[in-house]
Amino acid sequence: MSLRAAVFGAGSWGTAFSMILADAGCEVSLWGRRLEVVDAINGSSCNPYYFPGVTLPGGIKATSDPEEASSGADAIFLCTPAQTLRANLAAWAPFLDSKATLVSLIKGVELGTGKLMSQVIAEVAGCDPKQIAVISGPNLAREIVARQPAAGVVACADGTVAVELQKMCHAPYYRPYTSADLIGCEIGGAVKNVIALATGIAEGCGLGENAKATLVTRGLAETARLAAAMGAESQTLAGLAGVGDLVATCASPLSRNHALGVKLGEGMSISQAISMTKQTAEGVSSAKAVVELARNRGVEMPITAAVVAIIEERMTTQNAIEDLMGRSVKPERDDAEQ
Ligand SMILES: NC(=O)c1ccc[n+]([C@@H]2O[C@H](COP(=O)([O-])OP(=O)(O)OC[C@H]3O[C@@H](n4cnc5c(N)ncnc54)[C@H](O)[C@@H]3O)[C@@H](O)[C@H]2O)c1
Numbered sequence: 547m548s549l550r551a552a553v554f555g556a557g558s559w560g561t562a563f564s565m566i567l568a569d570a571g572c573e574v575s576l577w578g579r580r581l582e583v584v585d586a587i588n589g590s591s592c593n594p595y596y597f598p599g600v601t602l603p604g605g606i607k608a609t610s611d612p613e614e615a616s617s618g619a620d621a622i623f624l625c626t627p628a629q630t631l632r633a634n635l636a637a638w639a640p641f642l643d644s645k646a647t648l649v650s651l652i653k654g655v656e657l658g659t660g661k662l663m664s665q666v667i668a669e670v671a672g673c674d675p676k677q678i679a680v681i682s683g684p685n686l687a688r689e690i691v692a693r694q695p696a697a698g699v700v701a702c703a704d705g706t707v708a709v710e711l712q713k714m715c716h717a718p719y720y721r722p723y724t725s726a727d728l729i730g731c732e733i734g735g736a737v738k739n740v741i742a743l744a745t746g747i748a749e750g751c752g753l754g755e756n757a758k759a760t761l762v763t764r765g766l767a768e769t770a771r772l773a774a775a776m777g778a779e780s781q782t783l784a785g786l787a788g789v790g791d792l793v794a795t796c797a798s799p800l801s802r803n804h805a806l807g808v809k810l811g812e813g814m815s816i817s818q819a820i821s822m823t824k825q826t827a828e829g830v831s832s833a834k835a836v837v838e839l840a841r842n843r844g845v846e847m848p849i850t851a852a853v854v855a856i857i858e859e860r861m862t863t864q865n866a867i868e869d870l871m872g873r874s875v876k877p878e879r880d881d882a883e884q
Pocket residue numbers: 555556557558559560579580596625626627628630634651652653654685686687688824825826828
């Protein structure tokens with residue numbers, strides 16, 4: 547008997563992940579907020595708002611009713627923008643099966659609280675931490691719906707649950723690995739969006755590969771510092787949900803964060819750049835939350851802080867570059883002797 551998956555959020559990643567689950571043999575119920583999206587998916591097996599021309603596999607049924615979406619689901623995959631998860635989940639909670647695993651597909655940190663998505667889920671749904679999981683990795687949705695090979699990480703404190711989820715999303719073109727490190731996966735996923743903004747800004751300013759590679763590498767160093775301070779395993783940041791996702795997002799023109807950064811680097815204001823970005827660029831709202839998380843733990847994150855200063859228009863991109871380059875010199879490794 548095939549397993550049942552509910553996906554909440556019919557944007558680009560919710561739609562693409564539904565495709566993975568259906569291709570892996572699951573029966574998928576896809577909740578969408580907008581009726582026109584739901585009707586289009588059910589009527590034409592296509593989500594024309596995100597992937598015109600892409601035919602979705604059979605086995606995906608869309609609905610705007612959260613109760614219908616979650617009914618009988620073995621796992622519920624959450625895929626809304628990060629800042630809306632708390633309110634949405636509070637509204638859905640009464641309908642969710644208490645035995646289902648809740649899986650975050652979201653890459654962001656909650657503003658104001660500094661909570662990771664798994665922590666928001668634990669607070670709002672009040673479920674056992676072993677029923678909460680995270681999936682992350684270098685997964686640009688447009689490449690996934692083209693069924694190009696990709697891999698990801700399924701993180702859950704309960705190894706058996708992680709393996710069950712791994713089976714649910716193991717498709718011919720999607721290779722999931724298991725992990726127990728939710729914090730490492732979530733910090734990797736949230737901070738790479740901010741570093742992708744930074745490399746986009748550098749590109750938009752006309753800087754070359756040396757500058758971008760430096761931002762990626764030092765961006766990884768500051769991500770790893772924060773992750774370690776929060777109790778993550780260092781190996782996770784060297785894996786798919788760390789360096790893997792960072793490289794894909796910083797290099798690809800398909801990344802919304804990268805593309806928005808390019809616009810900022812070209813001189814557009816943040817409001818202009820946001821108004822031209824139709825989809826979610828999580829780095830914009832999560833950057834400030836990441837800086838606060840880091841400050842509370844005494845972790846230095848100069849690139850992330852510079853991105854926040856540019857977003858808040860406290861600093862020009864030129865001033866930010868000068869500031870980063872003018873920092874006092876130090877050993878490359880945090881643990882090195884002075
Ligand atoms: N697109 C990708 O390649 C990709 C890959 C991996 C992870 N992610 C992550 O997935 C999450 C969702 O991103 P996406 O790419 O699907 O974004 P998207 O902009 O394509 O879609 C967002 C969806 O959320 C809905 N939405 C917006 N505001 C809402 C609200 N207040 N309540 C409920 N629904 C709301 C939109 O209607 C849309 O269906 C993000 O955290 C992103 O970082 C995206």
